[in-house]
Amino acid sequence: MLKKYVDSKELMKVHNIIGLSVALIKNGQIQSIENEGLMEAGTDKIVHNNSVFNACSISKFLTALVALKLTEEDRLDLDEDINKGLRSWKIPTSNLAGEKKMTLRNLLIHQSGVVDPEGSFTELIPETGFPSMSEILNGSTPYCKTPIQIQYEPESDFHYSDAGFCIIQQLIEDVTGGPFEKTVEELIFEPLQMTNSTFLQTEETVENFVSGHNKDGTAVNGKFPVYPYPAASGLWTTSSDLSKLLIELMDALNNKSRIGISAANAHEMISEQGSKSWTGLGVFLDGSNKELQISSLGWGVGFQSMMLAYPQLGSGLIIMTNTDSGVHQLKGIIGEIYHSLKPWLTSTHDKGSETYE
Template sequence: MPSILDSAGLRSTAFICLGLVFCQSAGAGEPEISGYASHLRRSVYLDGAGQQRYTIEDRMRHYKVPGVSVAIVEGCKLTEVRGFGHATPGGRPVGPDTLFQAGSVSKVVAAAGALRLVEDGLLLLDEDSSLHLDGWVPPRTEAFDHAQVTLRHLLTHSAGLTVAGFKGYPIGAELPTVTQILDGMPPANTGRVQIEAKPGTRWRYSGGGFMVVQAMMEKVSGKSFQNLMREQILLPVGMMHSAYGPLNDGPAAQTAAQGTLADGSPIPGGWLQYPEFAAAGLWSTPGDLSRFAIELVHSIRGEEGALLKRDSAREMMRRQIGDWGLGLEVSPDGQPRKFSHTGAPIGYRTLWLMFPDTCQGATIMTNADEGMALAYEVARGIADQYRWPDPMTSDRVAYVETTPDDSNLFIGTYQLRDFPSERFQVEARPGGGLTWSRLGRGHKELVASSRDQLLSPDSGMRLVALERADGTRIVETLDLRFPGGSNIARRVDP
């Protein structure tokens, strides 16, 4: 794999630390940090309690997040890149060059790479993807025997394909090839990628679909995905610290933040490996990902020398199905224009967002499973300081007293409809009340905002009862509502 520190061939427009307001790690004797870092706010606050403000250090302790890195874009300029906390347990501080796993934000960068190949005439958005897959065709039932999956379907998560996400592999483990990942064959640790819904009819998030995109890109370019993306996207944008692929033991590994599990313990070996490059394999920094976001805005505006042609960029941002463009999420009609994505590989969380009309945005990366709620709290502080088009208002909610009998009706294990591998538990808390957790880790408080709705004060996630079992009134189906979307969850108690 090419060194991710190789900066040869960077565009002259690449930003460097000297041009930033801040480009360092927070610590004693350094300039006073921006106001957002002492004015974080949660997504909701309880009626009567008032809206509290927090420091980033307070919330890092609350969520057991060792390190955070923040990049802020104002007027298409990278105005601040700053680290907080530690990249390694009690050791190396987070700085502007600290690498984090970007997780599913990898898909946005990969989508831009695919659109570069469309512009070069090597791919078409609306042709049958099997033409570029060396004979590999997604398995399907007879009902979808003649269904064609296109690049547009794949980039908008509307191909009807399975495998929502990936589990990662320990350092030193044998890694599967792209074909093994698609076929679900050892050493791949996920199932085969197959069609389970008619392409183009509904949104179903599929990391497996982006592995099909990766296979197509390698086939038509004749290059490895890592080298192709380095040439087509990373170097032209000036993402000098970023690369797809495992870090191995090179110099870049010495700058990487080590991941942290929900209970606060470090990942053995520091991190997991994701050979599913297009879907989840990017290592990056907030500064690099914000440079990429700025370049997309330049492309939307049709500026000379931009990464993508104007028509390609505008098609990327157009709502295609639900609130999704080509590889990224876009704001619903009637709201300020925004494009965004999140990343959640094991041990890391990333929030990446941009308002193209004002060219304002931020990238927030953390090295902890519990980092997403913190990332949104940081974003709300930035929204207040920089007056973003969307103020990311915190909701005021009323707390409703419930009896233990009411609360117990929610207790159980639930599975997400659109992410079948994802399960969570609602459990009784010692001393009263309820908590929710993923895989039994990171128990978070739930309060009742009505007799049919539970609320997480930290994340703002709502669990709304949709169906109850006849006779017992036990909750069978929930509408799980969270910042940026919702999903149906069904009870799957053992």
């Protein structure tokens, strides 16, 4: 399917990409999954349907769905003062907040009043181990050396924030009484049969894990970068599993959710929020009506990816690479594939000839 629109092998040579996995969604179903290249440079390990990539910040889309599921169960409230639900850590009171309170809604749209400290939220330092989320938020770890606090009036401005999603993770753990990873497994991975998705790396899972690579094609240190703040950046997954997550949102819009997301909450997710017309709940927006586009980008050590959909048309695209090309996704191979496929994604006439099984 992909080959009808773009020569991905040639683009991989041009951009020096080691491995690639692309999933195409049409009519609310996976149309095809196509893989190219190697899981690790210098080996014969070919990328396949079960190859697990680091999704990096696309994790935030998953976290938003978890948060919405918990609002359906009345365990969270989008517009309640965040401190009412927090137990292990509290956001310090600040005069900079004005009349506004930090809420789950403005955390999800990166308009909470939080600004990430410079140089923060790097990959795991093995010698330090995994800190607790409260330790990170208190500024007592190498990942965030400054305590997190409100620095501007919520919803008056936009600041993309990993710290904001760390707060969401702490909130989810406090209201559920268990680890974030366990909650995601129970509420999302199991019902959607996302069997190749995880936040952990064990001897059993590393076999299918894809190594990250620098722009010169060499493997990054440690091969598999880990981020000790899973709600913001910790998801490891496949293009197939990410497609299931995207299709779940589309199904929820039509009252067919498998995990219990209402159509009202699904519409809320893809609606303009706060002070910026292009921010939804855990996603970014472009266009309107049937041509409304939602997206989430992932960029970390050795990996780049993109999740994009036209939810009203039932079409979508997942592109995952195991190479950090050093340029923004839309200026590299991901952008070239997306622009080549956009006419197909937005067409209401091409129904496709095959469906992925």
